[in-house]
Amino acid sequence: MTDTHSLLSLRGVYKRFGPVQALRDVTLDIPAGKVTALIGDNGAGKSSLIKTVSGLWPQDDGQILWEGREVHLSSPRDSEHLGITTIYQDLALCDNLDIVQNMFLGHEPVRHGILDEVAMERSAAQTLKELSVKTVKSIRQPVASLSGGQRQSVAVAKAVMSNAQLVIMDEPTAALGVAQTRMVLDLITTLAGRGVAVMVVSHNMVDVFEVADRIAVMYLGNCVTQGPASEFTRQSAVEWMTTGTITKAVAS
Amino acid sequence: MSTTDKPTVDTPESALSEEELATVAPEVMASTFGEYVHARIARIKHGESGALPVIVGLIAICVFFEIERSSFLHASNLVNLFVQASIYILFGAAETFVLLLSEIDLSAGFGAAVGAFVMLELNATPVNFPWWLAILGGLVVMAGIGALQGSLIARLGLPSFIVTLGGYLGLTGVMLEVANVDKTAVGGVITANGTIAKLYSSHISPTAGWVIMIVCVAVYGAIALLRQRSLANQGLSAAPLGVTVLRIAGVAVVGIVLTLIFNSNQGTSAIAIRGMPYLVPLVLVIILVATLFMSKTRTGRYMYAVGNSPEAARRAGINVKWIITLGFILSSVVAGFAGLVYASTEGSMSTDFNGGQDVLFAVAAAVIGGTSLFGGRGRIVNALLGGLVVAVVFNGLGLMGVSAAVQDMVTAVVLIAAVVMDALVRRRATTR
Structure with a gap:
């Protein structure tokens, strides 16, 4: 499960708002020089995860490791200092x-x-x-x-x-035309080629499979699976997203 | 591709075309210039018309008044006009600071009155401060007024319209109180003495006027040329040489015309008055410093950023609340200078000061000059044009003997026209 060259790692991260668990026991690895796609249905916890990593919503429980060392991201400034940049949809x-x-x-x-x-x-x-x-x-x-x-x-x-060492992009291709999408996807690849860790949050399965080296799936606040993009098919990714698990038939 | 004004990102080798530019015949130069003109026209079509319509409008208004009243373009009236304009120019510049932040300051007029009263009273008995300390005292009071209003708006997130409306009323009261402090101020009138009065009544000698004008144009020309050369040689975005030369020529022509106007006799044939009142260069220096501050410093740039998108500015690590507060402080201080110029030209401050009308003209001058009411767009220097337009309309209508009622209505039409233009330009820019 643990990547040897993980730039950012989350270990058992929780974020609660009263009785609501926005994130529960999230374990996730973001390696440098790779594009990690974070996918999940609406309300699965993608935005909560971005906000925690960018320091807006410090986690209630669990560890965040940066280059193997534990860090406390209690404000956007902390994240910035480490080299984490988040590009929201409004840019x-x-x-x-x-x-x-x-x-x-x-x-x-x-x-x-x-x-x-x-x-x-x-x-x-x-x-x-x-x-x-x-x-x-x-x-x-x-x-x-x-x-x-x-x-x-x-x-x-x-x-x-x-x-920036880690660039988090929230729906970078939403509302873009075909040519524009092409341009942004190329840019993401170039960025990872420079050794930057890129985390892309997207709904668009075509884009995800085009650009991602790794895929992590969020379901009800939990990161239910992560791994190389080659281990997923579009069908299996969608099943992970909608059910939080996978049936043997789809997995094969 | 041969232009140096637009080095494209995919051709950073445009330094090469710069060599061409430096060595080849003027014909090739002209083609660059032509491309510049072409780009300019394209920009105008896209709603980025800049100052052009205002200049055309200004000339049209001047021609109209000259036809109606041949005394309009007489030297004596033109000098009078520039003095009138300098007040509106400063008010316009003051308002530009807050308009750029997408805010408004309705209290600028009576704030300026309070500042001017403070200056005159500090300068008069019994305090008897020297003129510079008196002016400084008045400006400090203005900075305080700006800091108070700005803090309420920035820290508590209150709408500037309401806070400065309160300031408008409150400062009217303060003005009446301040006028009463000095028992010699009979009927709320206190006279300006010494250097403060001389700002208007003393003139720079015609010879000194020429020297100052030539030095200013030479310094501007040298800086502009060196900058253009240096940028172009490094392959960075620079205006074509022809455009830079044209600009310098334009500044020189304006300088010569102004000096000629100011140096001709403004008095009578018996008692000749020649030269530029000291307040004219004072106003120009204030506008220059404010414009450079806004375009060449971090803080100035942050004001543009905050005016366009406070959220983007905040995420970039900019202290948005401080920037907004500072905008109100700077606005207030420049309004204080407007009060000083007013007191100097009138030779006194009186509680009859029409701060309500002045603040409207302040907004008018800023908006006519091209500053957007929606924030983030405009330049301080544009207040020069805006202030001139307001003064020309007022001065010309005054010469025609039009009633105060009609003067107000015409000025209102000019203001509304400017706001409509702003809105149209904005709509065009967003639907592109």
Whole structure:
């Protein structure tokens, strides 16, 4: 069950709200350089898990290990310091700022109190190039003028810029067209190729099987199974998601 | 591909095309410039028209008034106009700070009155502070007013409309109280003396005016050119050289025209008055510093971020509450300068000060200048244009002898037109 090179590991994690158990006994491994797809039905606990890992909802019980050492994620700042970046569906971009400005928001380099635009533009261009983001006309165009896929790319580049080790993406391809989805999936693969651990939360089975190296299934607050994507078929994944278990017939 | 103004991400080798630009004939240059113009037109079509419609509108209004009353473009009236405008410009800049944050400050008018009263009373007997300490005292009071209102809005999440409406009423009362502190202020009028009065009444000599203008244009030109060269040589986003040169030429022309206007006789043939009142460069410096602060510092950028998306700003680690509070402080301080300029031009402060109307003109100047009421869009420097439009409308209608009632109605139409334009641009930008 335990991966030898797990970047982030959850061991018996619980999160309760009064009588409601949002997470119960979750054990999950996120290895570096791999894309882990987190799937599950509505209310299965995917969002709760993201919030716990990103420090918004500290767990009530259980351990969270980062590179094998126990860590306490009691605020978003703690997660950020470790190198965990969460990209929510709203992407948290400022429409009125350009791509460079968004990528550096909150971390702008300054020289004598003046924003160092040259350094920012250089390193933003470099990062976008490394991520093979090619479709934007100018990196000085405001984010408002970008397509959904391009915005997603900017959000990812922003995470890379901040030296993220683990990037959690919440439904990255929801509401995107075919070409845009293609672009984002490629980006996810590139990101993992750089050694970054990527956790993708998705409903879209086609996308999941296209991009994921590993699959983890949530059911009623519990992570009922996890393993290499090759061990799952679309049918078995759906059965895990809807019933929390698997029948022999489907498994074979 | 040959442009240097848009180095595409997939061609970071655009440094090469920059070499072309530096070495080839002006014809090729012109093509870059043409592409720039092309891009500009495309932007206008996309609703990013910038300051163009305002400039066109301003010229149209000026032509109209000149046809109606030939005294409109006389030097004496133009100087008068710039002085009137400088108050609206400062009010507009003050309001821009909070509008960028998607907030509003209705108390700016009476706040400015309180600030001006404090300055004059500190400068007069019995306190007798030197002029600079008196002004500083007034600005500190303004910062306090801004901090109080800003904190209520940011920390408690109260709507700025209501908090500053309270400020409007409260500061009206404070103004009346402050006017009563000084027993020499008969009928709530206190005169401006010394340097504060001289801001308006003293003029920079015509020769000094020319020197200052030439130095400013030269410094601006040098900085703009060096910056353009340096950016372009590094293959970074820079405007084409032709555009930079054109901009410098534009600034030089404006500078020369203004200096000519200010240096012509504004008095009578018997008693000649020439030169620029000191408050004109003061206003320009305030606008310049505020504009640079907003575009070149982290804090300025965070104000734009918060104005567009407080949630994105918060997740980026920005202290949103402090940024909002700071916006109100800066707004208040700049409004304090507006009060100072008002007191200087009037030669006194009186409780007749129309802070209600002034705050509306403040919003008008900001919005006409292109600052969005919806936050995150606009620049402080745009208040220059907005303030000029408000002043031109007022001044021209005054020359035509139009009644106060009609003046108000016309100004209202101009304001509403500006807000409608803002809304249309916004709608167009989102449905693209």
